[in-house]
Amino acid sequence: MGDGERKPVCVGVVTGAHGVRGLVRVKPFTEEPEAVAAYGPVATKDGKRRFAIETKGMAKDLVICRLEGIADRDAAAALRGTELYVPRERLPETDEDEEGWYHADLVGLRAVGTDGTGYGRIAAVQNFGAGDLLEIAPEGGGETVLMAFTDENVPEVDIEGGKVVIDPPLGTFGDEASGAGDD
Structure with missing residues (x-):
């Protein structure tokens, strides 16, 4: 970006x-x-x-x-x-061994499944007290979807590539096709 x-x-x-x-x-x-x-x-x-x-x-x-x-x-x-x-x-540089980005860097990135499926774009990173959540605006429009921002659900953040690779739990996007890794 x-x-x-x-x-x-x-x-x-x-x-x-x-x-x-x-x-x-x-x-x-x-x-x-x-x-x-x-x-x-x-x-x-x-x-x-x-x-x-x-x-x-x-x-x-x-x-x-x-x-x-x-x-x-x-x-x-x-x-x-x-x-x-x-x-x-004004903010400190992130360490190489840390994430290397701020939550603000994720907003606008494409949310792409581990199988290449396009799910939408990151609208925000929320935290209501129980951990970070990705708010994803679906590709076809409609209401945004919240998904836990965990290593399991988000195996890769590729700032340079403009995408976040996700493996959403089954049913996250309202269809049975999501959750490719939940076998």
Whole structure:
């Protein structure tokens, strides 16, 4: 994906206000939760708003942050659902022995079966608390499909080739043909 290096990476999402002085709760997507503020100012997905960010503490699995220019509870609450992005250049390089990519790199890649079947494109990588899920937009249209992002279901990620090789469990795509490796 030629422009993959320039795509900003989402480091967290505002889940709501914290207190009355403009602090926000942020669900971090960084390996270390506090690192959500470690890469400098954050921006909204469209890049129209930028905030200096500072961590103020933790509340369960959320990071309490101050965003520059947000001074009261109403302004903080209005940011609920806002994804916070940083330019990829600010993030550490991935190690050769690690995955070598960020979740943001997967969005838009083709989802191809181990047998070459085209299933669609990766629409998002989700995590609702029980592990990463690939959200796949089916090739023929229709509702997206969620599939556990495990080594068994996703034997290969080929960023350079523009694809993710999948072996979906039987019935994932609503037909009995999926799940080639489930014999």
